[in-house]
Amino acid sequence: MKFADLGLSDELLRAVTEAGYDEPTPIQAGAIPSVLMMRDMIGIAQTGTGKTASFVLPMIDILAHGRARARMPRSLILEPTRELAAQVAENFEKYGKYHKLSMALLIGGVQMGDQVKALEKGVDVLIATPGRLMDLFERGKILLTGCDLLVIDEADRMLDMGFIPDIENICTKLPANRQTLLFSATMPPPIKKLADKFLSNPKTIEVARPASRNENIEQFLVKTSERGKREALRNLLDAEDVSTAIIFCNRKTTVRELAKSLQRSRYAAGEIHGDMDQSSRIAELDRFKRGDINILVASDVAARGLDVKGVTHVFNFDAPWHPDDYVHRIGRTGRAGAKGRAFTLITPSDDEAIDNIQKLTGYKVPFHDAGKGGTTPAKDEEREACEPRREKSDRGGRGKAKRAEGAEKPSANPKKAGERKSAPAPRRSQDDDGPDDGWNGPMPDFLSVGFGN
Template identity: 60%
Template sequence: MSSEDKAAPPAATFADLGLSPKVLSAVEDAGYTTPTPIQAGAIPHALQGKDVLGIAQTGTGKTASFVLPMLTRLERGRARARMPRTLILEPTRELAAQVEENFVRYGKNHRLNIALLIGGVSFDDQERKLERGADVLIATPGRLLDHFERGKLLLTGVDILVIDEADRMLDMGFIPDIERICKLIPFTRQTLFFSATMPPEITKLTQQFLQAPVRVEVSKPASTAQNITQRLVKTGGKPWAKRAKLRELIDGEGDELKNAIVFCNRKADVALLYRSLLRHEYNVGALHGDMDQRARMATLESFRKGTVTLLVASDVAARGLDIPAVSHIFNFDVPVHSEDYVHRIGRTGRAGRSGKAFTLVTRGDGKYVDAIEKLTGQSIEWRDGDLSTLSEEDDGAEPPRRGGRRSGGEGRTRSRGKASDGERSRRGGRAKDEPAPVAAAAEDEAQQQPAAEKPARRKPRKDRADGKAAGERAPAEQPPQGDRPKPAKPERRRGKGEDTPVGFGDDMPDFMKIKVKA
């Protein structure tokens, strides 16, 4: 595969790129006049029908780099039922919905049918849109293949294929699906391929499915924006200590914090941190992959409008979400994949604004920080000393135990029979990340007093040789069997007469009282 590197200077206006008057009118109405470098480099080649390999950091306007030329080219032709004219593949539902919004905004002067195929939405509604014919089909790989296997979709009419956020596709395991989809699309298609990073697996994919692409690279792979202030913050490894440090950072920013996204590595931690911040009366929302689509979109909309100030999220919110005014990013967990760090902090400092990104680092996160600094090619400054200055108090040492009881810790919510954070909150109990309260004085005194001795249970152990109780000595001479005195029978209390058999007492079942006929 031959590749051509292009680093042309940005055009003065969008009118210099060759877009149609309808598209230019919509762009002007949206308030944009000057294209970004990735837009200036990719749009002219996309209009010429060439394959494009676009590499740019997040927040540089990659979406408009393929939306605007596609709208211009779609002015000619008409869609047929179940045969979309163009296909855009996105890794997440949020990104797919956001691309649809861009087509609606910039395509307001066009009469195009747009179909969105994502999970969490009824198959029937999506099939009706496909039956009407889709000029633009935006989909996640899994739902697209579901429709294809149901026989509701044909891909033989696709003229333009867009693969967006390709490195995220790789992280989410979609590459086999991408390869299968590419084989279902005509070989003569135009392919627009965009990614923020270029790992070896992505490079191999471009060599397989792109034909003589024009490479448009406006920044080195995995670079971070210079207008983002990045800081590493040392913290203890205990979850409650990390949550306390996060609250300290949020409160310390004061009025500078307009809104913020807090990233966690795991969905379970998102829910846990959300409940903790909610309990401490922060204006917070949650976003992760296990939420249904309606709840996810409602949370994002609340965050965009400012109804929610803090958004606790997994990496589902790290790629391509267009929320331009995010002032802060907090990495509650250091990302395991260093590329995710670039995308996370790229949610702030967008459209030329300044932003701040804080990353909580524990003693076990050193190798991940080293990988991030190696990928980005820059050393990240520590906020108040590195891990070598971490004291025992900062390290989140467990509070002293009182009365043999464990103090509050993370393990409580994961143990069987233990109350969760939400249950403690509803019961009016203490927060999980606070130290255990001091026991009552009466309880302390009771614990200090020695417990009363219980009578030892003596179970006579039978001797194996003669069947007598162990330790019991047999007398030298035993009287004859008939002369041996019989032990006195203990007096039994019976509540239902003398006919009650010995051994049952008052609990004898009624069926045993029936007399047997002779």
């Protein structure tokens, strides 16, 4: 099947061809005709299969007929994070260059002035995160009564991250007679029931079982210990033919500390997490996309839908707490038919998390050959002694991961690389700021209350 068979306009087909695409992906082939027929829809497909174009392309043709009015957007796309919102905006610019459509991007972390000016001129497409949208709505800067098309992207994340009250509130401001589209990589049954409240007789298009295995991604488990994680990661970076890699951590503090550790070891590494302001996050992503750095240490704020071409490896420095997050993390590689490799560093305490991941995906992830990667095996029956391991792994050969220009190769001994060796940190410390779901607001007072103090 070709894009020309889907009923898209000649101008849109020209833009798609110039972008280098000829054949639609399965989710695009299934979704585009239904969207053009103005049907409500739930689209479920693995990450990296082109869900964004599934709604961007038909929306451009639908919105080509009509005129925008001041402060009354004609369509609304909700995204869970600023990065995803900016990415959708880039898609509209790329595919809509032969259409005279106006667009506004409402995200937090930037000045409202330019956003308000764009709304006052009238926009055909409004791409927003829920927080900034509700803020401007309550200030009287925007009316949603003329919005006839609603898209909730990454629906499971939007509904599962505490956005349910915001989405319900937003839906009450929209016309009752509207078209609503939900797209997601995973759709657990409880979340799907919540999503069904917003749709009228939806058509469900499922091109792959939720969280099923992507055959283009080779997955491996790497046994190590809490003390040996950083060395195991460095050994993998040196042993693998790493072009570009994303390393995921569960906590923002771990992201910051690991990025600094890799930089001290002369790797070209950067970081991105929810505590960074918007300009810093965009700047760091741009450095990664340009190739100024080839390793990005990230929290789960970068796991959903973020599309960076050419990511060859994903490393889970921490096994994710939620099995759905594993699917999204490793989905940053192996995109658009490319091959990728994903490694998850595990300790004995991760057994339950790995079991849940393998139940969800229906795939038993093999263990990586420790000799090949030089990793430190975990001890299953006894806890590691307080004295750190003194064994040096064989790191012979030239490291493949990109190092800072003119830097010397660090010693295998972490002490020579400038790292501290200390007793294991307690499971929860004062600086342990928890998982990163992209929240940048103040810490609620009740979280500071402890027990037994």
